[in-house]
Amino acid sequence: MTNSFFRTLLFALSIAFFASCDYEYNDLGSDIIDDDIHHNMLRYEASVAAYDAATGAVQANNLPINSLGVYDNPVFGKTVASYVTQLQLASANPTLTNPVIDSVYLYVPYFSSYESTDEDGNNTYSLDSIYGNPEARIRLSIYENKYYLRTTDPGSGDASAQKYYSDEKSLVENNRGTLRLNDGTASQNDQFTFSKNEIKRFYVEDGESKVAETFQPGMFLYLNKEFFQQKILDAASGNLLNNSVFAEYFRGLYFKVEQIGDQQVMAMPRFDQGKITIKYTDNKLDTNGNPTNETEKKTITLNLTGNSINFFENTYTDAFTTAINQNDDASGDERLYIKGGAGAMAVIDVLSQEDIDLLRQERVLINEANLTFYVDKQAMANAKEPMRVYLYDLKNKRPLYDYSIDNTSNNAYPKYGKFVHGGLLAYDTDGRGLGYKVRITNHINNIINNDSTNVKLGLVVTENINVTSNASLKTPFTAGTTEVKTVPVSSVTHPFGTVLYGSNSSVPEEKRLKLEIFYTKPN
Structure with a gap:
């Protein structure tokens, strides 16, 4: 669900969210940032690779919210x-004597x-x-x-x-x-x-x-x-x-x-x-529960x-089908097709072993780490844009630590909570979506400094960021050594999708998926 107030707010925040992406990237420690957001921090662009994966049919029983109707997405x-x-x-075992229905709606x-x-x-x-x-x-x-x-x-x-x-x-x-x-x-x-x-x-x-x-x-x-x-x-x-x-x-x-x-x-x-309401006329009951000759109006x-x-029931476009069937899990895809329902997700690898070794060697203090995804505005020009994406631990089927410790909330609009962790759509000056930024500072810090396992990540659209339960895939698939058997329920309940620029080297630098790390070094 969307709200015009938050759309305006997110547009205002877009400048801050994406301002840090307009710099040249050099070797570790050589790019000193002195802006309002990252004062005197060093910045490092780490390796990231992402590719498409079709979910196929998804478990769709007892969902928290359901769709009804027809939607023809020009992309998907x-x-x-x-x-x-x-x-x-509502009340079992009703007493019925000579009931005659009046209406049912x-x-x-x-x-x-x-x-x-x-x-x-x-x-x-x-x-x-x-x-x-x-x-x-x-x-x-x-x-x-x-x-x-x-x-x-x-x-x-x-x-x-x-x-x-x-x-x-x-x-x-x-x-x-x-x-x-x-x-x-x-x-x-x-x-x-x-x-x-x-x-x-x-x-x-x-x-x-x-x-x-x-x-x-x-x-x-x-x-x-x-x-x-x-x-x-x-x-x-x-x-x-x-x-x-x-x-x-x-x-x-x-x-x-x-x-x-x-x-x-x-x-x-x-x-x-x-609910279904059945209005009917039946014999009135006396104080002992026995029917009388009088009648009265009743309801079930x-x-x-x-x-x-x-x-x-999906009828996919040729472009979407081709993209999903020709994914590049080695170099990453040029475009990431992320669709809810029985759709598609992105599989993401962050940090090469070279990145990890270098950052550990420098004994850095990681102050902030973000994954920044840019919307393919041409592909999405005539399509409804999802308000949010959800990044999660694909191997263990759970939220990232950054999600878990983000206690930000919005009582009026709960789906806009967890906004420090992010994933909300930022808007360009033309009113269309610019991209999504997801903060994964603690996840990266745990890999570098706490020797946590560098697991594959999954990216999906989400109908509600507060719902982190999973639904089974009818046909599991393999991502590297990880068998993917589930997808977040919040993606199943979301009817839309988006096209993002991927990590492939053919993507222009200014649009390419980025993992940027801001850090300081001990004296």
């Missing part, structure tokens, strides 16, 4: 994101911000996490899911958690109901849009339409009443006894997305806060919680 290609989720009864809120209220009390909102053309339409179909989403893997032998992958849509597509449940007006299915409008549900009293409920912007769909009458209200009581039984009986909903023409829009609905709520999977 088209992604169609669909979703399946279990349902859970689904509501999933979007990420939105309140803007204003007019004189009639109508609220205005702006949407966040909506990408592409916000006015674009998609074909949205909601079906009953008939494929059981397991919690544990029966084939693991040790009750390990079940893993489902981003390319396994056929599991659900081939095991779904045939009835489209959102079968109302076209705006709720064949011409669906992610609207920023406030939602009002009405009822009629004495011939007058009145507001029954008001919702913040979200997906609001009336669902097929006959289906839910049969599936829920007419269900055998044992099927609604508890949510374990219910998950087997009603296996959830499948949100299928199809593109309309060349229209594209993708959102990150807050599925974890979604189904929460969109339980196991879920986000599916990604």
